[in-house]
Amino acid sequence: MVEDDRFLSELITQKVGAEGYEVNLAMDGEKAVEMAKADQPNLILLDLILPTIDGFEVLKRLKEAPETKNIPVIILSNLGQKEDVDKGMQMGAVDFMIKANFTPGEIINKIKTVVQ
Amino acid sequence: MATTKGEKRNPVSPSGPEEDLELLEAYVQDFWRFLPLAACYVNPVHHILDANAAFLALTGHPTENVVGESMERFFADRPKARVFLKQVLEAEKAEKELQIATKERKAVPVRVFSRRREDEAGEAMGYFLALVDITQEKEFRAELEDTVRARTKELEDTRAALLNMLEDTEEARRTAEDDRQRTDLIIKNLSDGLLVFDSSLALELINPHAERIFRAKQADLLLKSMEELSALPNFAEFIALLQKEKDQVFRKELTIGGQSVIEVTTSPFRQRKENPGLMVMLHDITREREMEHTKTEFVSLAAHQLRTPLAAIKWSTQMLLGGDAGEMSQEQKTFLDKTYQSTERMINLINDLLNITRIEEGRYLYQPTFQQLSTVVKTMVESYQDLAHQKNIKLEVKIRSREIPRVLVDEEKIRLAVQNLIENAIHYTPQGGRVTASVSHDTKEVMFEVKDTGMGIPENQKARVFEKFFRASNAKTVDTEGSGLGLYLVNNIIQAHGGKAWFTSEEGKGSTFAFTLPVREEITEFLKKF
Numbered sequence: 001m002v003e004d005d006r007f008l009s010e011l012i013t014q015k016v017g018a019e020g021y022e023v024n025l026a027m028d029g030e031k032a033v034e035m036a037k038a039d040q041p042n043l044i045l046l047d048l049i050l051p052t053i054d055g056f057e058v059l060k061r062l063k064e065a066p067e068t069k070n071i072p073v074i075i076l077s078n079l080g081q082k083e084d085v086d087k088g089m090q091m092g093a094v095d096f097m098i099k100a101n102f103t104p105g106e107i108i109n110k111i112k113t114v115v116q
Numbered sequence: 117m118a119t120t121k122g123e124k125r126n127p128v129s130p131s132g133p134e135e136d137l138e139l140l141e142a143y144v145q146d147f148w149r150f151l152p153l154a155a156c157y158v159n160p161v162h163h164i165l166d167a168n169a170a171f172l173a174l175t176g177h178p179t180e181n182v183v184g185e186s187m188e189r190f191f192a193d194r195p196k197a198r199v200f201l202k203q204v205l206e207a208e209k210a211e212k213e214l215q216i217a218t219k220e221r222k223a224v225p226v227r228v229f230s231r232r233r234e235d236e237a238g239e240a241m242g243y244f245l246a247l248v249d250i251t252q253e254k255e256f257r258a259e260l261e262d263t264v265r266a267r268t269k270e271l272e273d274t275r276a277a278l279l280n281m282l283e284d285t286e287e288a289r290r291t292a293e294d295d296r297q298r299t300d301l302i303i304k305n306l307s308d309g310l311l312v313f314d315s316s317l318a319l320e321l322i323n324p325h326a327e328r329i330f331r332a333k334q335a336d337l338l339l340k341s342m343e344e345l346s347a348l349p350n351f352a353e354f355i356a357l358l359q360k361e362k363d364q365v366f367r368k369e370l371t372i373g374g375q376s377v378i379e380v381t382t383s384p385f386r387q388r389k390e391n392p393g394l395m396v397m398l399h400d401i402t403r404e405r406e407m408e409h410t411k412t413e414f415v416s417l418a419a420h421q422l423r424t425p426l427a428a429i430k431w432s433t434q435m436l437l438g439g440d441a442g443e444m445s446q447e448q449k450t451f452l453d454k455t456y457q458s459t460e461r462m463i464n465l466i467n468d469l470l471n472i473t474r475i476e477e478g479r480y481l482y483q484p485t486f487q488q489l490s491t492v493v494k495t496m497v498e499s500y501q502d503l504a505h506q507k508n509i510k511l512e513v514k515i516r517s518r519e520i521p522r523v524l525v526d527e528e529k530i531r532l533a534v535q536n537l538i539e540n541a542i543h544y545t546p547q548g549g550r551v552t553a554s555v556s557h558d559t560k561e562v563m564f565e566v567k568d569t570g571m572g573i574p575e576n577q578k579a580r581v582f583e584k585f586f587r588a589s590n591a592k593t594v595d596t597e598g599s600g601l602g603l604y605l606v607n608n609i610i611q612a613h614g615g616k617a618w619f620t621s622e623e624g625k626g627s628t629f630a631f632t633l634p635v636r637e638e639i640t641e642f643l644k645k646f
Contacts, residue, residue: 005424011431014440049420078423081470082528099427100463103434 001025001045002032002058003076008099012045015104016111029053033061036068042115045107046093048077048084056087063092072114076107154226154247157233160240162187162201174226174249176219187245190216192223204230205240216247225254309378309398315391317342329398330354331373349373358382358396369401377405412473419466419473426466430459468601471532472584472608484613486522487530489562489633490515490555496534497553500542508547511538516556523562523633525613530633533609533617536602537566537629543598544591545570545626561615561632572623581619582607590623606631 001016003009004027013023024039026032028051036044044062048055055077062068075088080098088096094114097107148155148166154174156167167182175182175190182190191197192215200212210230215223226247235241303310309326313319318341322334330337330350337345346355350373357368357380365382372378379399384392433456435441437449444452490513497513504511523530534553541551549569556563571590573581580586585600592598610617610631621627 005428007428008424008431011428011435015435018440078420078427098423100423100430100466104431105434105438 002027002029002050002055003045003047004028004050005047011104012107015108019108019112021111027051029055029058032058033065033068036062036071037065040067041071043111044071044073045076045111046073048075048079048088056091059088059091059093074110074114154249156182156187156245157242158187158245159242160205164190165242171247174218174224174247175216181219192217200228200230204243204245205232208232213250225250309396309400311396311398312385313342313394313396315393317394319345320393326398329372329376329378329400354380358394365396372398375402376400377402415473416470419470422466423463426459426463430456430463433459465599465601468599468605471605472601484524484526487525487527488520488522489525489530489564490520492527492531493534493553493555493564496531496538500538504542504551507542507545507549509542509545510550511542512550512552514552514554516554520555520557520562521635523613524636525633526609529609530613533606533631534564536606537564537631540602540629541566541568541570541627544568544594549626557635559635561634563630563632565628565630567626567628569626572625572627573619573621574623578621582617603629 001009001012001023003012003025006027009025009027013025016023024035024041026035030052032044032046032050033053046055046058050058053061055075059073059075062071062073069092072094073092075093075096076099077084077096078099080096080101085096095110097110102110148168151168152170154168154171156171157165159165164182164185164187167179172179172182187201188194188197196212197214200210200214203210207230209232212228214226214228216226218224227250229246229248231244231246232240233242233244303321303323306323306325309329310321310323311319311326312321318339319337320339322337327334327337330348332348332350337348342355342359345351354370354372357365357370364384365380368380370378370380377400379401381397381399383395385395386392433452436444437452437456494513494515497511501511538551538553541553545551545568551566551568553564553566556565571594573588574590577586577588581588582603584604586604587598587600606629607617610633613633615631615633617629617631619627619629
């Protein structure tokens with residue numbers, strides 16, 4: 001999970017952890033790319049507004065690198081205008097979720113569908 | 117000396133010295149009496165010794181009042197007469213215009229001639245005065261002078277009048293010139309751009325501000341036709357706008373030269389009875405647009421920033437309610453449920469705000485594409501069936517005509533408009549009601565309509581329905597959550613598409629909200645891209 005807000009990441013970690021998933025947290029963009037390459041996760045939850053490099057740049061690098069390009073990415077962000085959504089989807093995200101518009105339960109459901 | 121009786125007396129050939137003298141005297145006397153010229157003889161001390169009949173007639177005095185009298189007394193202008201009479205004795209002859217005083221105390225103008233008489237020693241022994249009445253001559257001269265004076269005056273008047281006219285003309289010319297210069301100055305210093313096309317629609321005037329907007333020089337533009345101008349850089353779109361909107365352009369926005377946003381307003385410009393020319397005002401609103409953009413960006417940024425803490429509240433309350441942190445009492449759950457709903461409301465409000473800023477900014481649509489409105493409506497109705505079912509409301513779609521033309525729209529925004537109207541209809545219709553969405557068209561436009569059997573809008577609030585943050589008083593009591601932004605959004609979106617939104621409503625019976633979208637030739641729009 002790539003998220004710079006500690007409280008939000010804790011909530012999701014708890015919820016996702018309760019479902020039996022292991023969550024590794026990256027709090028900035030550079031770190032996210034690095035960890036994705038090292039940890040090879042089944043799924044990446046990606047925020048867009050991040051320290052160092054932003055989420056779009058992270059997505060770009062993930063999709064460029066052969067070792068990470070097949071890892072599914074769900075964008076979970078505060079942004080959500082049509083341009084952002086279109087951009088994210090075109091760059092290879094599997095879904096685009098606006099944080100405030102979904103409950104943790106709904107997010108888990110989405111994760112489950114993607115991982116399966 | 118004796119004369120022979122019976123002899124004829126001949127003054128010319130006197131027969132003897134005495135007789136001759138008598139004859140001569142008689143002759144002189146006759147002559148003196150006959151002479152029509154007033155004359156008198158005066159001694160050296162200016163007493164009249166003799167005066168002829170004409171003199172008596174002129175002065176009106178009898179002989180006895182004349183002979184022996186001082187000559188001076190007979191003049192009306194005595195001081196002058198005195199001077200003259202002195203001269204008379206000194207010179208052999210003299211002449212002067214004086215005035216005779218008659219017995220009736222009238223002053224008669226006369227020309228006076230004098231002739232001195234001398235004795236053998238050359239001493240003055242008196243003088244003759246002859247007086248010519250020049251009354252008539254004077255009158256004639258006066259008359260002549262009057263005529264001349266009158267004529268001169270007339271001429272002078274004419275001259276003065278001519279000069280006045282000249283001056284007036286000059287004044288008028290100067291005023292006209294001043295006016296022209298004033299107008300020129302006003303046009304030059306106008307902070308808006310101004311162009312004037314003459315009756316043949318050639319460019320007649322362009323002020324410096326307009327030159328700056330087009331980044332072109334007046335000299336290269338004047339007298340050019342619209343077609344010629346159209347070929348110049350920065351002019352094509354502008355001329356196209358003028359030619360498209362033949363009659364009048366009012367506050368149309370145009371980007372000229374890639375960066376200036378210009379509001380174009382035109383009005384026909386008619387002088388006398390010619391074909392109307394065209395006056396074009398260009399108002400630069402680049403700064404306003406920039407500020408609007410900054411404002412929008414700020415609101416957008418603030419709204420996005422608000423989403424993070426709201427998501428945190430939403431997620432944590434949701435997890436608490438779901439028992440992720442242990443079981444809660446019913447009372448705790450009730451409180452938390454209210455908290456959750458409030459958060460949801462806040463999130464919706466922020467979503468609306470974001471949409472608004474986008475719509476406000478987005479009077480420019482985002483990549484419009486051709487869409488089938490009936491499809492959009494069907495999809496939207498489908499997604500609201502659950503909610504309608506929950507409220508026991510019958511929600512249906514009626515596509516009223518076949519082969520509805522596709523409309524050029526920003527899909528996301530049109531969807532938002534349709535969604536808002538359907539959502540409102542369901543929201544404000546009580547249990548057991550009916551909501552009908554329909555699509556129809558004619559040659560010019562496609563119409564969407566949603567009719568409900570809801571609470572309606574109070575008559576006195578109808579005018580404000582499309583205003584930002586407006587909520588009808590009856591709506592507020594039923595539903596405290598609405599943001600008052602939905603219909604404002606709808607109206608803005610539809611206007612941005614060149615369409616029209618309106619409604620009819622009767623309080624307690626229901627409302628019908630509708631909008632139209634203009635039908636455009638797909639081929640034309642397609643070709644425009646190239």
